[in-house]
Amino acid sequence: xxxxxxxxxxxxxxxxxxxxxxxxxxxxxxxxxxxxxxxxxxxxxxxxxxxxxxxxxxxxxxxxxxxxxxxxxxxxxxxxxxxxxxxxxxxxxxxx
Numbered sequence: 001x002x003x004x005x006x007x008x009x010x011x012x013x014x015x016x017x018x019x020x021x022x023x024x025x026x027x028x029x030x031x032x033x034x035x036x037x038x039x040x041x042x043x044x045x046x047x048x049x050x051x052x053x054x055x056x057x058x059x060x061x062x063x064x065x066x067x068x069x070x071x072x073x074x075x076x077x078x079x080x081x082x083x084x085x086x087x088x089x090x091x092x093x094x095x096x
Contacts, residue, residue, distance in 0.1 A: 001065075006073040007080045008061070009087035011094075015039065020072070023063075033062045033075060038086055056082050 003020075005013055013020065016036055023034045037058045059082050060075035074080035 002069040004069055004071045006071055008072060008074065008083060011087040011090045012083055015090050027063070032064070033060055035060050040086075040089065056086075059083050059086070 003024075019034075019036050023030055035058045038056065059079045061072055061079070061083075062075050064071045064073075074083050
């Protein structure tokens with residue numbers, strides 16, 4: 001089955017490849033929504049609409065089967081923003 005990532009940056013897919021594979025192996029047990037625990041929690045900023053001052057330790061993704069492909073995307077806009085922000089942090093760490 002072909003897997004397509006929608007609004008999930010390559011840095012995130014690469015960093016969490018093992019978790020994606022585990023979800024795939026246990027898909028019937030886990031279901032269409034999975035929580036990925038972040039390797040480095042995002043520190044929330046009170047002025048940040050995503051963090052709202054709290055630490056983000058995990059993100060939720062959903063999988064939809066569409067014909068012969070599976071489309072994986074963030075559960076909602078808040079999770080999409082957290083994934084994007086986390087991916088930028090992962091990319092910055094690679095540059096250093």
